[in-house]
Amino acid sequence: MNKNVGSALSARRWMRSAGYAWAGLQRTYRQEANFRFEAWAAVTALGLTLWLDAPLTPILLVCALVLSLELVNSAVEAAIDLLSPGPHPLAAAAKDAAAGAVYVAAFFALLVGLNVLGPPLWALVSGR
Structure with missing residues (x-):
């Protein structure tokens, strides 16, 4: 796999994970x-x-x-x-x-x- 393609996939994966984490923070702040x-x-x-x-x-x-x-x-x-x-x-x-x-x-x-x-x-x- 091309190094740049792997980096882009990793960055996208990280952004998706960060989005889930942010959603968890927001939900907890609203509900707790x-x-x-x-x-x-x-x-x-x-x-x-x-x-x-x-x-x-x-x-x-x-x-x-x-x-x-x-x-x-x-x-x-x-x-x-x-x-x-x-x-x-x-x-x-x-x-x-x-x-x-x-x-x-x-x-x-x-x-x-x-x-x-x-x-x-x-x-x-x-x-x-």
């Missing part, structure tokens, strides 16, 4: 209140980080972690609802575990945020 809250919390944290000239990398990483896990949680819930429309203890266990993963990430994201943003914010508020 927690994802909307976490997305806006991430925007706020990133804005505050830039405003305070604080280290960006840890904030970016924890925002990406929380949002990614919320997307996975939404996917797990949708798949379980499809496979087990009625109540089932294993369905509940899977949903609870996925939600727990988001909770753990959000808790530690809060700790990272306090650690990274707390000192410069305190210095600004206290006039130091």
Whole structure:
């Protein structure tokens, strides 16, 4: 196969995959209140980080972690609802575990945020 043809196919395949990913992000944003809250919390944290000239990398990483896990949680819930429309203890266990993963990430994201943003914010508020 011609190298240029292979590259064009790969680019088309990547664009199609990116379209599916974007659709998933949009659907989750529209349907999941927690994802909307976490997305806006991430925007706020990133804005505050830039405003305070604080280290960006840890904030970016924890925002990406929380949002990614919320997307996975939404996917797990949708798949379980499809496979087990009625109540089932294993369905509940899977949903609870996925939600727990988001909770753990959000808790530690809060700790990272306090650690990274707390000192410069305190210095600004206290006039130091």
